[in-house]
Amino acid sequence: MNAQRLRGLIRKEFLQILRDPSAIAIAFIMPVLLLLLFGYGVSLDAHHVAVAVVVDQPTGETSAFIGGLQQSPYFTPKIYPDIAAARRAVMARQADGILWLRSNFSRQVRNDQTASVGVLVNGVDANNARILEGYLQGVWQTWLQLRAQAAGTALIIPVVPQDRIWFNPALRSRDYLVPGLIAVIMTLIGALLTALVVAREWERGTMEALMASPVTMGEILLGKLIPYFIMGMGGMALSVAMAVWLFAVPLEGSLWALTLASALFLLVALGMGLLISTLAKNQFVAAQVAIIVTFLPAFILSGFIFDIQSMPQAIQVITHIVAARYFVSILQTIFLAGDVWPVILSNAGALLIMAVLFLGITWRKSRKRLD
Amino acid sequence: MLARIWALVIKEFLALLRDKKSRLVLIGPPLIQLVVFGYAATFDLNHIPYAVYNEDPGFASRELLGRFTGSSAFRQVATIRNEGQIAPLIDQEKALLVLHIGPHFTRDLLLRHPAQVQVIIDGRNSNTATLALNYVNSVLIAFDQHWAAEHGWGRPPAQLDIRAWFNPNLLSRWFIVPGIVALLTLVVTLLVTGLSVAREREMGTFDQLLVTPMRPGEILLGKSLPGFIIGGLEGSFIALMAVLWFHVPFVGSIAALALGLFFFLLAAIGIGLMISSLAVTQQQGLLGVFLFLVPAIILSGFATPIANMPSLVQDLTTLNPMRYFLVIVRGVFLEGDGILDLWSQYWPLALIGISSMAAATWLFRHRMQ
Numbered sequence: 001m002n003a004q005r006l007r008g009l010i011r012k013e014f015l016q017i018l019r020d021p022s023a024i025a026i027a028f029i030m031p032v033l034l035l036l037l038f039g040y041g042v043s044l045d046a047h048h049v050a051v052a053v054v055v056d057q058p059t060g061e062t063s064a065f066i067g068g069l070q071q072s073p074y075f076t077p078k079i080y081p082d083i084a085a086a087r088r089a090v091m092a093r094q095a096d097g098i099l100w101l102r103s104n105f106s107r108q109v110r111n112d113q114t115a116s117v118g119v120l121v122n123g124v125d126a127n128n129a130r131i132l133e134g135y136l137q138g139v140w141q142t143w144l145q146l147r148a149q150a151a152g153t154a155l156i157i158p159v160v161p162q163d164r165i166w167f168n169p170a171l172r173s174r175d176y177l178v179p180g181l182i183a184v185i186m187t188l189i190g191a192l193l194t195a196l197v198v199a200r201e202w203e204r205g206t207m208e209a210l211m212a213s214p215v216t217m218g219e220i221l222l223g224k225l226i227p228y229f230i231m232g233m234g235g236m237a238l239s240v241a242m243a244v245w246l247f248a249v250p251l252e253g254s255l256w257a258l259t260l261a262s263a264l265f266l267l268v269a270l271g272m273g274l275l276i277s278t279l280a281k282n283q284f285v286a287a288q289v290a291i292i293v294t295f296l297p298a299f300i301l302s303g304f305i306f307d308i309q310s311m312p313q314a315i316q317v318i319t320h321i322v323a324a325r326y327f328v329s330i331l332q333t334i335f336l337a338g339d340v341w342p343v344i345l346s347n348a349g350a351l352l353i354m355a356v357l358f359l360g361i362t363w364r365k366s367r368k369r370l371d
Numbered sequence: 372m373l374a375r376i377w378a379l380v381i382k383e384f385l386a387l388l389r390d391k392k393s394r395l396v397l398i399g400p401p402l403i404q405l406v407v408f409g410y411a412a413t414f415d416l417n418h419i420p421y422a423v424y425n426e427d428p429g430f431a432s433r434e435l436l437g438r439f440t441g442s443s444a445f446r447q448v449a450t451i452r453n454e455g456q457i458a459p460l461i462d463q464e465k466a467l468l469v470l471h472i473g474p475h476f477t478r479d480l481l482l483r484h485p486a487q488v489q490v491i492i493d494g495r496n497s498n499t500a501t502l503a504l505n506y507v508n509s510v511l512i513a514f515d516q517h518w519a520a521e522h523g524w525g526r527p528p529a530q531l532d533i534r535a536w537f538n539p540n541l542l543s544r545w546f547i548v549p550g551i552v553a554l555l556t557l558v559v560t561l562l563v564t565g566l567s568v569a570r571e572r573e574m575g576t577f578d579q580l581l582v583t584p585m586r587p588g589e590i591l592l593g594k595s596l597p598g599f600i601i602g603g604l605e606g607s608f609i610a611l612m613a614v615l616w617f618h619v620p621f622v623g624s625i626a627a628l629a630l631g632l633f634f635f636l637l638a639a640i641g642i643g644l645m646i647s648s649l650a651v652t653q654q655q656g657l658l659g660v661f662l663f664l665v666p667a668i669i670l671s672g673f674a675t676p677i678a679n680m681p682s683l684v685q686d687l688t689t690l691n692p693m694r695y696f697l698v699i700v701r702g703v704f705l706e707g708d709g710i711l712d713l714w715s716q717y718w719p720l721a722l723i724g725i726s727s728m729a730a731a732t733w734l735f736r737h738r739m740q
Contacts, residue, residue: 022655030658034665041670041684044498049678065529090536091706105529115529123535124705126543127414127498128676133533134505137512140531147528157527158518159435159511160485163504166461168494176496188661196654203573284570285392287657288562292400295665296558300408305674307499309420309467315411329464336495340462 001222005215009223013197017227026192027231031185031239038181039247042305044173046131048076052086052095055079056103061110064146065101065117068139075135090122097121097132167252167336178249179331180304182239186262187298187324189235190269191276193228195290198277198366217366221359225270232266243335253334257344261334264351265327271358272323278366298324326350375585379593387563387597397562397601401555405609408551409617412674414543418446419503422466424457425450429477431518435488438510439470445506461493467503468492483524537705545620548613549700550673553693556606556632557639557667561660564598564643568735569656587736591644595728598640606632613704623703627710631699634720638692641727648734667693695720 017023051069055062069077078095080086089095100118108115119136121129144157168175201207210220240258243249251258273290280286300306301315302324308316319325326347333343388394421439425432439445448466451457460466471489479486490507494500519526538545571577580590610628613619646659670677670684671693677685688694695716702708702716710717 020652020654022652022658026658030662033662037666037684037687038669041680042675043679044501044675046676046679109528112526112528114526116532117529119531119533121533121535123538123541124546124701125676126535126538126541126546127502129535129538129541130414130502130505134501134508136531136533137505137508140529143529144527157485158480158515158522158524160487161504161508161511162487162489164489164491165494165500165504166491168497168500171494171497171501173497176498188665192658192661196657200654280392282390282392283573283653284566285390285396287566287653287660288393288396290657291558291562291660291664292396292404295661295668296404296408296554299668300412303496305498306412306414307416307496310413310415310417310499311411315407318407319411332495337462342463 001216001219006219006223006226009215009219010226013223013227017231023193023228023231026189027228027235028238030189030192031182031235032242034185034188035178035181035239035242036246038185039174039178039242042174042177042181044127044131044177045171046128046135047073049074049097049132049135050095051075051077051132052080052089052098053077054081054083054086054098054100056082056101057106059106061106062101065105065139065143066099068143068146069099072135072139075139087120090120093122095122096128097136099136174247175249175336176332177305178243178247179335180302180328182236182243183265183302183324183327183331184295184298184304185239186232186236186265186327187269187294190228190232190266191273191290191294193232194224194270194273195276195286196283197224197228198274199280199283199286200277202281203283218363221274221363221366224274225267225359228270229263229266232270233263236262236266249335251335252338254339257339258331258334261327261330261344261348261351264348264355265323265330267355268323268351268358271355271362275358275362275365278362297322301325302328304328320350323351323354326354372589375583376589376593376596379585379590380596383567383594383597386567387601397559398605401559401605401609405551405555405612406616408554409544409548409613412543412547412551414498414502414547415541416444416499416502416506419444419468419506420446420448420466422449422451422457422460422469423447424452424454424469424471426474427472427476428474429481431477431480431486432472435472435511435514436470438514442510457491461491464493464495466493467499468507470507480518480522544617545705546701547674548617548619549610549704550697552606552609552613552700553635553671553696554668554673555609556602556635556696557693558664559605560598560602560636560639561643561646561664563601564595564640565646565660566650566653566656567594568644568647569650569653572651573653588732591728591732591735594647595640595644598643599636602636602639603632606636610700619704621704622707624709627708627713628700628703630710630717631696631703631713631720634717634724635692635696635699637724638720638727641724641731642692644731645727645734648731667691670694672697689719690723692720692723 053066069075083100086098098120105115121132123129165171244251276289277286280289301319301322308319330344330347333340423436440447457469469491476486492500535541614621642663647656650656650659670688671691677688698716699713702713
């Protein structure tokens with residue numbers, strides 16, 4: 001390894017980056033743009049859910065029940081004259097569900113006969129439907145409580161759950177989605193930065209020129225890795241700054257643990273790009289592979305949005321080859337829970353193995369040879 | 372003219388499929404991803420890992436806990452004896468929640484005092500936490516009703532009778548798998564079209580194309596047909612797999628889906644060719660594909676509802692072809708929609724398709740000089 005030669009290669013790479021500024025756009029503009037868009041856009045918190053309300057016979061009892069719905073920030077109730085009209089509204093996707101108080105509701109409530117409140121939800125979006133059900137159960141329980149208080153009797157619910165939510169007491173989905181988004185975005189950036197740089201040299205014939213010079217293959221690879229690593233860390237710093245200052249995600253853990261984990265992850269992401277590039281030797285194929293192996297696996301298999309523990313066993317095994325999985329876990333923990341070393345170290349260990357593997361295979365596969 | 376376009380289509384297919392690696396990339400991964408993602412992408416919670424901290428010696432707490440061990444949604448991973456054991460379990464993600472029952476649980480219930488169960492839950496993933504709390508809540512409600520009836524506490528004045536349309540068991544797979552049809556169709560189409568012009572430009576074969584008697588419109592038509600054929604075939608195959616492999620019900624009209632797929636491909640190819648004509652190098656083309664693909668998927672309603680987005684972002688999604696196609700696919704699969712029900716989705720898709728094609732042609736011409 002010769003420091004002067006390496007410096008020369010790095011300088012050459014930077015010049016190339018400046019000439020086609022798409023690499024600068026990838027490292028600095030892409031994270032800002034995507035995080036801005038997704039940080040605001042991706043949310044699992046349903047607010048103002050449109051609920052069609054049908055009251056067959058309005059009385060004091062029914063308005064007390066509906067009142068809970070109107071006061072809740074989760075709902076935008078809309079009154080429909082009859083159940084047929086409400087059904088049409090759900091069919092036309094104007095409402096996500098129906099709450100139906102039948103004509104005998106008030107009589108049954110007054111006579112302690114347990115009235116049945118009809119709830120119909122559009123089940124197409126099952127997750128949203130479940131959340132809606134939970135909210136409606138909350139409205140019902142509040143109503144029971146208020147009624148008992150008004151009557152001066154104790155509540156007739158035997159067991160009352162008392163929830164203690166750690167790390168994210170308000171259950172703001174943004175607090176866990178933003179760290180996950182950073183992992184997804186950094187996966188893309190890492191691969192985009194390096195996926196084409198080796199294939200490009202092969203395709204343009206400049207690789208042969210490099211080989212004719214005294215530089216070693218290790219120097220060529222380091223000369224590719226170092227400039228993009230610096231740029232990637234810059235993009236990462238921007239993302240973290242946005243998460244903390246723009247999206248107000250709490251950062252419970254330490255900055256140096258975050259920096260170390262990010263550096264490790266970036267090595268994996270860049271290493272994967274270099275490996276794709278080295279194996280494909282052709283920019284077109286390298287680009288296609290990069291699109292397929294980076295974004296969708298990082299989006300779906302990383303635990304960023306779909307819980308890994310709920311996947312079938314065989315799929316859980318597959319998720320272990322997705323580097324973003326480890327980074328999502330580290331980021332969510334460092335941001336929301338703090339420096340929980342067992343979680344951070346085990347995931348960082350997996351990242352280290354992947355980095356060594358990707359960079360090692362790349363180094364072995366790129367001999368100074370023309371064939 | 373037809374013969375010229377036909378020759379170009381053949382040339383495009385050869386350029387795409389001649390290389391063994393490229394052939395593998397276009398056919399293998401989408402099918403593997405369909406199966407893996409189809410199983411992986413679920414919001415339903417199974418085997419929620421929980422720990423029990425029971426200080427109550429009585430029978431009521433045993434009866435309550437029995438309801439959790441009996442449910443397939445929960446999986447007990449630990450029984451703990453003191454307060455200090457709670458934090459390590461939750462911190463290290465060994466348990467998602469801890470059920471803490473105080474020492475007077477049974478006594479309180481027998482004295483007709485409301486008894487409390489403390490649920491300590493890991494809120495790092497707030498969606499999982501919300502759903503798990505809902506699951507715990509429904510177990511408690513069932514226990515309450517049983518207890519109240521058995522011990523003469525009287526019945527509640529009203530009860531919710533919840534039913535779900537179109538997806539009675541609320542399986543999120545029925546929602547996600549049709550979405551994957553749209554997702555993979557979009558990815559394949561962009562793979563085929565997104566880099567095709569940039570590649571010719573970088574390799575210098577673009578100039579050769581220009582000296583042929585073909586008009587720019589014809590060249591673009593020749594470049595878009597492979598996308599239509601490959602995207603259409605893979606899209607239809609994935610839709611078929613959704614029914615045959617994942618057993619998602621298909622209650623709507625096939626014609627409505629086919630029409631939607633046609634307009635969706637038109638829009639995707641138009642956008643792909645637009646990116647491709649704009650890019651000078653393949654690196655720029657790749658960047659362009661990502662800059663469109665990633666927001667188009669994340670902000671489509673595939674995983675998180677559009678209704679939850681702020682109104683500015685919601686307005687932006689009206690430009691996203693995937694958004695309309697998702698409504699079409701899910702409507703046809705689950706809600707039994709026909710062509711007339713989906714009119715409001717077809718016309719924006721067609722509009723995006725036609726205008727992006729026109730823009731691609733314009734860019735293609737202007738970038739020639």
